Amino acid sequence: MASQGIQATEVATPPPLWHSLLTNGGFVTDDIWTIQRLRDWTCAYLDKHGSLTPRLDTDLLLGEVLKLPRLQLLLRLEQLVLKDELAAFKALVKRRAAREPVAYILGRRAFYDLEVRVDARVLVPRPETESLVDAVLLFLKEPTAPEGAVLDLCTGSGAIALAIAKALQARQAERPVLATDVSAPALEVARQNAALLTLPVQFAQGDLWAALPADQRFAVIASNPPYVQHDTIATLEPDVRAWEPHLALDGGADGLDILRQIAAHAARRLVPGGLLAVELGSPAQGRALVELLTAAGLPGGKVEPVTEGPTSLVLARAPT
Ligand SMILES: C[S@@+](CC[C@H](N)C(=O)[O-])C[C@H]1O[C@@H](n2cnc3c(N)ncnc32)[C@H](O)[C@@H]1O
Incomplete structure (x- = not known):
């Protein structure tokens, strides 16, 4: 068994703005969300929720929804994320913020x-x-x-x-x-x-x-x-x-x-x-x-x- 040496931490309480963005539907607004903006926002959000690898988690989940490998996300930072894609992404981010492992959310793991x-x-x-x-x-x-x-x-x-x-x-x-x-x-x-x-x-x-x-x-x-x-x-x-x-x-x-x-x-x-x-x-x-x-x-x-x-x-x- 591996990585059981990870240190225990408390889940951080999210700041009110992030919390309301994710919970009250503000996540899917008429605002313009580019890949870059969404990456930055989500990375900060997952960091606040205790993820030790928030950037990687964000990219894996966003890549899953947009069907893009990580490199392509980085090459398309100005691409707009559509409303349906935002909704699907939001569901995955909520699961990760509850500390479900990314591998379970995606249903797969490279080994x-x-x-x-x-x-x-x-x-x-x-x-x-x-x-x-x-x-x-x-x-x-x-x-x-x-x-x-x-x-x-x-x-x-x-x-x-x-x-x-x-x-x-x-x-x-x-x-x-x-x-x-x-x-x-x-x-x-x-x-x-x-x-x-x-x-x-x-x-x-x-x-x-x-x-x-x-x-x-x-x-x-x-x-x-x-x-x-x-x-x-x-x-x-x-x-x-x-x-x-x-x-x-x-x-x-x-x-x-x-x-x-x-x-x-x-x-x-x-x-x-x-x-x-x-x-x-x-x-x-x-x-x-x-x-x-x-x-x-x-x-x-x-x-x-x-x-x-x-x-x-x-x-x-x-x-x-
Ligand atoms: C640490 S996991 C390793 C899984 C996999 N080999 C890996 O490296 O990802 C240990 C596995 O041992 C199994 N296990 C626990 N007690 C066992 C027992 N008495 N006999 C056989 N398997 C057992 C668990 O069900 C679990 O799948």
Whole structure:
């Protein structure tokens, strides 16, 4: 799970002018609204409502309504925005001002070289999770990488499994990709993504290892599991705590509940020379997982900080 380190803030009370503009219909007036004026107004409005990325949010929402990529918005700053477009935009801005993630409003999120559908049934895939995919794909390129399937444990939207499946397809590498989650609604989203992207991922529902046949082993086990300490969830940004599924965040009292269960069985679920790659929070949490893995028969794990991200990666290889 990613970006759970975002600091908690209060939603700012909007100044009366902005508030009335958005709520009493003043937003759609006979005034002339150019793209530039609307961008500036909305950026200030979303900033006041606590968005940490108000300019980007504005451009993504405006681009959605005007059907223009961001660059085109910037090239057309003097273009007039029509009344119907303003009304449609207003509805999206109100949702964002209530701190709904932009990805849920748009119903999609870019991840790796894919675009995945997302809604409130799944965590929004984070950019830092792309480092996990990079680590897996690098490992699978090694000539010594063992034969066998790739598992994405706790798949959510399916983003990790789908990105890996797409890269394997491009390399013409024959290797099954499986993905599991305990949440049936999340798996509906993941299955839909696989169908839309026509990528061959097999899905199974269940509580961690229980989703899989008892004797099944993998060349790679990748996971971005829930790892936030239970009490910390209430302090996260409203975008996360009020909108994203707590099942995707909650790692129990010390954040290690799911990591303990992953560690307990990882060694016997990997083929010789296989890789376990787990995304988690702080380097300290990473060190805790390495200790758990060592105690459970998978020594030699390494903690790697993720560049420009609040997360870490733990990589551990099964002995050959
Ligand atoms: C942090 S999200 C990660 C989603 C996705 N892999 C990503 O990186 O965007 C964790 C996922 O773990 C799932 N999950 C939580 N507890 C689980 C369990 N006991 N067994 C399997 N999946 C679980 C949640 O439903 C959620 O989809």
